[in-house]
Every structure is written in C-alpha cells, then in structure tokens.
Amino acid sequence: MKLTTKQLTLCAVLTALALALSYVENFLPLSLAVPLPGVKLGLANIVTVFALYALGIGQAFLILIARCTLGALFAGNLNALLFSLLGGLSAMAIMALLSRSKCLSVYGVSIGGAAAHNCGQVAAAVLTLGNTAPLYYLPLLLGVSLFTGALTGFAAGLLFRALEHTSLMKA
Amino acid sequence: MPMKRSPEVRPKPADALVALAVLLLAAALALSAWGGGRSGGLTAVISVNGQVTETVNLSRLSGPEVRELNANGYTLHVRLSPDGAEVIDSTCPNQVCVHTGHISRAGQSIVCLPARISVTLSGGAEDGVDAVLG
Numbered sequence: 413m414k415l416t417t418k419q420l421t422l423c424a425v426l427t428a429l430a431l432a433l434s435y436v437e438n439f440l441p442l443s444l445a446v447p448l449p450g451v452k453l454g455l456a457n458i459v460t461v462f463a464l465y466a467l468g469i470g471q472a473f474l475i476l477i478a479r480c481t482l483g484a485l486f487a488g489n490l491n492a493l494l495f496s497l498l499g500g501l502s503a504m505a506i507m508a509l510l511s512r513s514k515c516l517s518v519y520g521v522s523i524g525g526a527a528a529h530n531c532g533q534v535a536a537a538v539l540t541l542g543n544t545a546p547l548y549y550l551p552l553l554l555g556v557s558l559f560t561g562a563l564t565g566f567a568a569g570l571l572f573r574a575l576e577h578t579s580l581m582k583a
Numbered sequence: 584m585p586m587k588r589s590p591e592v593r594p595k596p597a598d599a600l601v602a603l604a605v606l607l608l609a610a611a612l613a614l615s616a617w618g619g620g621r622s623g624g625l626t627a628v629i630s631v632n633g634q635v636t637e638t639v640n641l642s643r644l645s646g647p648e649v650r651e652l653n654a655n656g657y658t659l660h661v662r663l664s665p666d667g668a669e670v671i672d673s674t675c676p677n678q679v680c681v682h683t684g685h686i687s688r689a690g691q692s693i694v695c696l697p698a699r700i701s702v703t704l705s706g707g708a709e710d711g712v713d714a715v716l717g
Contacts, residue, residue, distance in 0.1 A: 418584055437612065468587040517591040520598030527605040548689045548706050554605055564601035569592035581586050 413470050423463075423471050430479040431486070441574040442508040446556055452524055454560050456492075460504055461522055466581060469508050476500045495536040500534030522565030524569070525558035624645035625689060627668050628702045629661070641665050641704075668693065668702050 415423070433455040456479065461471035480500055484493035498551055506528035511523045530553040538547065575581055586592040632652045649671070649688040659673045659680065667687030670680040673695060680695035689706030 416584075422584075423707055432620055465588050465590045466586050511588065511590075513597070515595060515597035516601065517593055517595045519594045520601040521590075523598070523605060524601045527608070547612065551609040554609035554612070558605055568590075572590050572592050581584060 413474070415471070419471065422467070423475055426459050426463055427478045427482070428476050430456040430475065431482055432450065434479075434483055442556075442560070445550065446538075446552075451553060451556055453522060453562075454529060454557075454564055455523065455567070457503060457525055457529065457561075457564045458567050458571065460500070460526065461507065461564065462571055464504070464507055464521075465518075465572070472504060476504055479560075494539070495533050496511055498536040499529040499532035500583060502535075504530035514533075515564070518568045519562055519565040523558055523561030526561030526564065527554050530554055531558050588712070614639075625665075625667070626705050627663055628703045628705060632699045639663055641667070650658065652698070652700055652701055654698045657695070658697060658702075659695060659700055661693075661702055670695065670702070672678055673698070 437453055437455050439455060442451055459479075460472055463475050477497075480493060482497040483496055484490060486580060503525040507521050507525040510524045511515055513520075530550065534547060534550045534553065587589065587613055601630075605611065614706070625641045627639045627641055629639070629652065637650075640664060641663060642664060644665050647662050650661045650663060652659045653663060657675045660671045661669050662669050667685050670683065670693055675679050675695055675697040677697065680693050680700070683693045686693060686702075691706050692703035694701045694711055695706040702717070707709055
C-alpha cells in the first residue's frame with residue numbers, strides 16, 4: 413500500500429489518539445457500574461469508525477494493528493495482544509460490512525462493531541482458558557455493547573460533523 | 584484527501600435492526616449458556632495430578648457436603664454446596680487454596696499447587712436438558 417505523507421501522518425496521529433483513548437478509558441471505569449470482566453466503553457473504536465469512513469479499510473487496518481501491538485507492548489502483556497487483536501479485527505470486519513449499507517448510520521455500524529468486539533474478546537478468553545466458561549458473560553456483555561456502541565457512534569458522529577467545518581478532509 | 588465514504592450521522596430506522604440482532608444473539612446465548620438459571624447448572628470438577636477424579640453437579644446437592652482429598656502427601660477438605668465450593672482446611676504449606684475462599688461462579692477455580700489438586704466450577708449441568716423453550 414502506497415501512502416502519501418499526509419495519509420501516513422494522519423494514520424500515525426490516529427494511532428496515537430486510539431492509544432490515548434484506551435489509556436484515558438482506564439480513568440472512567442465502567443466496570444464499577446457494571447461488574448463484568450472485560451466491560452469497557454471502547455472509546456478507541458471511535459478511531460476505527462472514523463478511519464473506516466474517512467480513509468478506507470486498508471488504512472483502518474494499519475491503524476488497528478499498530479494500536480494493538482503498541483498497546484500490548486506498553487502493557488507488557490503478550491496475552492493482551494490476542495484479546496485486543498481478536499476483538500479489534502472482529503469489530504472492524506463487521507463495521508466494514510455494515511458501513512457499506514446505505515440504510516445504516518454511524519449508530520448502527522458502531523453498535524455492530526461493539527458487539528463484534530465483545531464476541532472476539534470472549535473468543536480470545538475461551539482460547540486462553542481452554543474451556544467455554546467465558547461464554548457465560550457474553551450475553552451480558554452484548555447487552556452492555558448496545559449502550560457503549562451507541563455512545564461511541566454518537567462521538568464519531570460529532571467528529572464527522574466537526575470535520576465539515578475544517579479543511580482536513582478536503583481534496 | 585476527501586472522505587472515502589460520507590457517513591450518515593443521524594440515527595436511521597435500520598439501526599434498530601442491528602440493535603435487535605445483537606439482542607437476539609444475546610438472548611439465544613443466554614438461553615444456551617445459562618440454562619436453568621444463574622447457578623442452576625453449576626458443576627464442580629475436581630482434578631488431582633491433572634486427572635479429573637470427580638465431577639459433582641452442585642445443583643443436585645441438598646446441602647453442604649465435605650470431601651476429603653489426599654494427594655502427594657497432603658490432605659484437603661473441600662466443602663461443596665449448591666451455591667459453590669471452598670477449601671476449608673489443608674495440610675499444605677502455603678494455604679493459598681484456603682485463602683482463595685468461597686467460589687460460586689462458573690469459570691472460577693481453587694488450586695492447590697503443592698497437592699496438585701484443583702476444583703473448577705463450570706456452567707451447564709453434565710446431564711439433563713440445556714434449555715426449555717415454550
């Protein structure tokens with residue numbers, strides 16, 4: 413894939429933004445309100461939604477891989493890489509499909525992505541533990557993903573509206 | 584660098600279909616994974632030296648039962664009850680298994696490394712039906 417300097421720079425900034433959002437998320441512990449393992453807002457998903465629409469699936473994929481790899485390196489936890497990769501890739505695959513539909517807004521796309529992210533993470537937990545015990549949490553996580561998906565969809569919508577007033581995405 | 588695709592930022596009716604699909608998936612999974620209720624199908628799997636020695640369907644217990652487990656020179660007393668399991672005492676040196684306390688959810692486990700004994704709770708009964716519909 414050949415990237416222009418502007419595209420490469422934007423990818424780098426978005427990767428940094430996704431990492432920063434994952435970090436900030438730790439200070440907003442949704443798990444205190446909803447005590448489930450693995451429950452979180454998924455703010456980094458805003459970046460994936462934006463990249464899918466604005467830059468296309470190729471660059472969105474690059475950002476996702478860089479984000480997961482760097483995130484696992486910073487956490488010093490290789491096990492986390494499997495969780496974030498399976499979650500992130502599932503979310504992106506579903507959102508790439510859903511965003512092709514003319515009938516859906518960023519809300520529907522984002523909710524689908526949040527649900528797929530949870531499925532991917534539970535799959536990683538099943539692989540790691542070697543038994544299906546984590547499936548126990550999936551129905552609850554999917555319920556929560558309706559709200560977190562709508563919230564990240566709303567945030568992505570704000571971002572797209574704000575961009576209309578800038579020259580960033582102009583030719 | 585124009586946008587590849589311009590997004591729709593206002594909710595559309597079809598978004599509800601995505602939400603509905605997620606809810607249906609959650610409901611289907613809940614029926615198959617949770618079976619007869621939150622702790623209904625709880626099963627305790629006891630392993631010694633990596634081999635499963637006993638599988639106890641906790642929901643079938645009428646009250647607490649204490650099992651004595653002997654392995655590798657140590658003796659553990661495990662109390663199994665309909666709502667979970669705990670190691671009440673052990674002759675092992677570090678007492679990690681005793682300090683783990685009571686476990687009550689599928690996926691949780693108590694491990695005693697010196698004795699090489701583990702008690703793991705799993706969801707879903709070993710026998711019986713998975714779900715009843717209608």
